[in-house]
Amino acid sequence: MASLLSSVRAGLRTGLNAECRSFVTAATQPATWTHKSLRTGVIARKKGMTAMWDEWGVRIPVTVLQLEQCQVVQVLNEETHGYTALQIGSTDRTPKNVTQPMMGHFNKAGVEPKRKLFEFEVTPDAVLPVGTELVASHFVPGQFVDCSAPTMGKGFQGAMKRHGFGGQPATHGTSLTHRSLGSTGQRKDPGKVFKGKKMAGRMGGNQATVQSLKVMKIDNDLNLIYVKGAVPGVDEQFVKVRDAIKKRGDKIAPADVLPLPFPTIQPEAVKAMPRELVAKTGGADPYVMKE
Amino acid sequence: MFSFTRTLGARLSGVTARFASTAANAAKPTYKAPASVTVPTQFKPNTKGQGLMQLIAKEEVKRMGADGRSKLFNKSHPDCLRPGDVVLVETLNSMSADKTSTFVGVLIAMDRRGLHSNFTVRNVVLKVGVEMKYMLYSPMIKSVRIMKRGEGFRRAKLFYLRDNPGRAFRLEGLVKQDKAAQAKKAAKSA
Numbered sequence: 469m470a471s472l473l474s475s476v477r478a479g480l481r482t483g484l485n486a487e488c489r490s491f492v493t494a495a496t497q498p499a500t501w502t503h504k505s506l507r508t509g510v511i512a513r514k515k516g517m518t519a520m521w522d523e524w525g526v527r528i529p530v531t532v533l534q535l536e537q538c539q540v541v542q543v544l545n546e547e548t549h550g551y552t553a554l555q556i557g558s559t560d561r562t563p564k565n566v567t568q569p570m571m572g573h574f575n576k577a578g579v580e581p582k583r584k585l586f587e588f589e590v591t592p593d594a595v596l597p598v599g600t601e602l603v604a605s606h607f608v609p610g611q612f613v614d615c616s617a618p619t620m621g622k623g624f625q626g627a628m629k630r631h632g633f634g635g636q637p638a639t640h641g642t643s644l645t646h647r648s649l650g651s652t653g654q655r656k657d658p659g660k661v662f663k664g665k666k667m668a669g670r671m672g673g674n675q676a677t678v679q680s681l682k683v684m685k686i687d688n689d690l691n692l693i694y695v696k697g698a699v700p701g702v703d704e705q706f707v708k709v710r711d712a713i714k715k716r717g718d719k720i721a722p723a724d725v726l727p728l729p730f731p732t733i734q735p736e737a738v739k740a741m742p743r744e745l746v747a748k749t750g751g752a753d754p755y756v757m758k759e
Numbered sequence: 760m761f762s763f764t765r766t767l768g769a770r771l772s773g774v775t776a777r778f779a780s781t782a783a784n785a786a787k788p789t790y791k792a793p794a795s796v797t798v799p800t801q802f803k804p805n806t807k808g809q810g811l812m813q814l815i816a817k818e819e820v821k822r823m824g825a826d827g828r829s830k831l832f833n834k835s836h837p838d839c840l841r842p843g844d845v846v847l848v849e850t851l852n853s854m855s856a857d858k859t860s861t862f863v864g865v866l867i868a869m870d871r872r873g874l875h876s877n878f879t880v881r882n883v884v885l886k887v888g889v890e891m892k893y894m895l896y897s898p899m900i901k902s903v904r905i906m907k908r909g910e911g912f913r914r915a916k917l918f919y920l921r922d923n924p925g926r927a928f929r930l931e932g933l934v935k936q937d938k939a940a941q942a943k944k945a946a947k948s949a
Contacts (some may be wrong), residue, residue, distance in 0.1 A: 486897055488941070515811050515812060516811075516812040517820070518815065518874065519874065519875060520819065521823070521896075521897060521898050522856050523797065523854065524853070525851070525853070525854050525897065526896045527894065527897065532811070532812065532815065534811065546941065547894040589821060607795075609795075609796050609797065610795050633761040668890075687804075687815075689804050690815075692809065692811075692815075694916075722793075722795040724793035724794050724795050725793050725796065726793060736788055737788055737790070740788050740789050741789070741790045742798050742801055743801050743802075743804070744798070744799055744801060745796050745797075745809065746796065746797045746799050747795065747796060747797075748795050748796065748797055750795060751849060753853050753854060753855045754856055755852060755853035755854070755855075756853050756856070
């Protein structure tokens with residue numbers, strides 16, 4: 469029964485030959501977390517938004533993020549590179565579409581070619597071997613994460629939308645200048661417009677980080693993370709998901725799910741989990757009046 | 760017509776049932792959900808023929824609509840709600856206690872949005888028009904009962920009733936009748 473379930477899950481997880489990409493476990497014992505440790509993040513794809521109801525009956529909007537073949541491609545270390553980091557790759561790609569230099573890079577790591585590569589700076593005790601697959605259970609329900617992604621492009625926009633300028637009055641004699649910048653500087657001194665003056669221009673498409681989003685649900689079969697709230701960017705966007713930087717130590721997750729899987733979740737532990745795990749909001753019932 | 764029992768407790772399913780206790784599994788780690796984590800009703804995912812978002816929306820509808828409330832929005836079901844019906848909606852005040860609130864009114868709008876399906880009920884209470892919008896799959900909704908079928912309403916959205924109510928909101932007699940019928944039923948079953 470268990471083997472049937474795990475083979476079903478393995479088949480669902482990758483869609484490819486799951487056996488050839490078995491989890492690469494660390495040769496040594498998993499390192500122990502200290503308050504100075506920094507785990508790796510993952511690359512996920514924003515799939516869309518939906519809603520769920522928590523245990524108090526409150527409706528919570530959630531963004532669905534999916535991990536697609538998220539693996540460690542390179543380990544950067546202090547001696548060679550000057551800092552410790554993991555280069556994570558996401559989403560397999562057909563080899564015929566990959567340039568030879570990149571193909572060499574992936575062959576050195578022994579992983580399939582990836583669509584997106586990002587670096588995550590980690591502490592030396594959180595280093596994972598090349599080829600390790602990162603799964604949704606790397607995060608636990610109830611913990612806080614930061615999500616970074618390029619924002620949706622808005623095209624060429626005026627100063628009112630782009631920088632929140634006030635514009636000019638709609639009436640009282642204002643002629644043809646309702647949404648313009650207004651003044652751009654002083655007079656003879658300095659006699660120029662300063663560099664970086666906020667003006668109309670292309671808006672959107674730059675990286676934004678939304679901090680401290682709560683992980684409401686984890687799906688182990690489809691490798692999904694449901695985060696509360698919105699995440700920048702369009703659907704199918706590559707999103708960098710990391711443990712929240714402003715909630716270090718004991719504040720990152722409820723006490724009974726700590727410590728977080730360090731350096732990442734063990735494959736046996738994932739197999740033992742049910743498919744879906746939902747975080748409770750906790751606290752007091754918001755619909756009960758406080759005495 | 761139908762009342763739904765609160766299924767929150769029933770949705771917590773045991774994890775250990777998934778793994779038969781064999782010698783091989785005895786060595787493997789088992790997962791015990793901590794207090795801050797719920798294990799909802801589990802389904803087997805099947806992405807064939809539909810995208811990821813469609814699949815998870817369907818699963819959530821199955822989970823939240825386990826008490827059969829989807830039939831209220833299913834046109835081919837005889838118990839489907841129709842605009843113009845007089846409905847009685849019973850909602851839990853909170854998930855901690857069993858106290859409920861009741862609202863009776865005319866169903867003036869139904870929005871079919873999958874998991875986010877909702878309907879609007881309107882009544883005139885103490886000379887003040889009140890509209891209540893309910894999310895169909897909200898766990899706070901205990902029951903939705905049709906007190907009287909609407910007749911002669913030829914629109915999907917009855918927003919015109921805000922300006923031209925006619926006799927649509929003369930519901931006191933109906934409520935009285937229904938209360939008496941409920942009391943009789945309770946006395947019979949007791």
